[in-house]
Amino acid sequence: MRLDVVAVSVSGRAANPSMGALPAEPYRLTSEGRPFLWPTFGGIVYNVSVGDSAFGWTGDCIHPSVSIAHPDGNKNRGLNVFACVGNRATVASGAARGAQGVVTGKSGRFSDQVIVHFDDETRRKMAVDDLIVVRAEGVGLALPDHPEVAIKSIAPALFDALPKKVEDGVLKIGVVATVPPHMVGAGAGLTSEGGSLHMQSTDRAELAKHGLDALRLGDVVAIADTDSRYNHGYLRGAMSIGIVGQTDGPRAGYGPGMTVVMTAPAGQLGAFHAPETNIATLLELTA
Known part of the structure; x- marks a missing residue:
């Protein structure tokens, strides 16, 4: 236990996949210029998990398990900066309330979402907009023996x-x-x-x-x-x-x-x- 690293709560809600009205949504272009319409990041993903292949899915930058975001832009930025891979997360509302998960990544060009792993049973119980609280710990961590890292x-x-x-x-x-x-x-x-x-x-x-x-x-x-x-x-x-x-x-x-x-x-x-x-x-x- 590192006593100097602060643990603080941040939260977000299970995010619905979204599509901008422009330009040319819902279609995107492949690297060869062909339009495609596949699932993209966000939502509760039932059949992709950490440990699975990063390739071969009919999807565009899919997040495994559950993506969370805060509806307030400034608070979402706090969630994305302070949540760290390996942090524990707890479902705080809905049918899966009390279930435990783990932060496994972050995503988005402008720090849009935090990715949280939950087991299959928990995912089946969850719904979009369920509240997830993360025990954020890790920002400020330093290595005295390796100060340049x-x-x-x-x-x-x-x-x-x-x-x-x-x-x-x-x-x-x-x-x-x-x-x-x-x-x-x-x-x-x-x-x-x-x-x-x-x-x-x-x-x-x-x-x-x-x-x-x-x-x-x-x-x-x-x-x-x-x-x-x-x-x-x-x-x-x-x-x-x-x-x-x-x-x-x-x-x-x-x-x-x-x-x-x-x-x-x-x-x-x-x-x-x-x-x-x-x-x-x-x-x-x-x-």
Whole structure:
């Protein structure tokens, strides 16, 4: 237990999938210019969970399990910034009241939603607009032995559970694969305190070349030459660590989405291959 990290409540409601009136909704365009109409992020998703494949779904950036948001924009921003992957969540209204869940990711270009895992039985009982309260803990977490490593959006207990080692003063995290910088897509240039950073996935051969074609939701990955201390951006020698939180989609630049949980600018953070590193196992998430 880290006594200096503050735990505070934030809340949101199970979010209904939404569509803007313009431009050209409900249809979107694939990377090859073909219109499509598939389920997109938001809602209570009954058949996609952390641990499942991040590819192959007839959907566009699907969030596993339950997406939550606060109807007030400023309060929703507080929810998205302070909620951390690994935080515990509780259903506070409706037929599933009292059920426990775990935050598994964040999403949205402008930090729209927080993704929470609940088991199958709980999902069947839940309804859109049910209130979920998150015990938000993790913002402000720091590593005195590695002051150049910025910790973001990760609960202390999940950080402790990650496979890690220190070599020549460099903190190294066990990851399933490494995303090269030329495959970083949507989210670059935006804030790293909320929302997600996507990988490019339209070039399937390149995806397979880097061992990214078999990623699962919840996999821990490294993102090379990416500095996410303030905004996500290219910086040679930097590294970020992310958790795959959303599925692939047919749009250019919107491959699986990642929640960045730590970053460093100049070689202070590294990675090693640990192919089974997935938060479904680390957090003992049940179906």
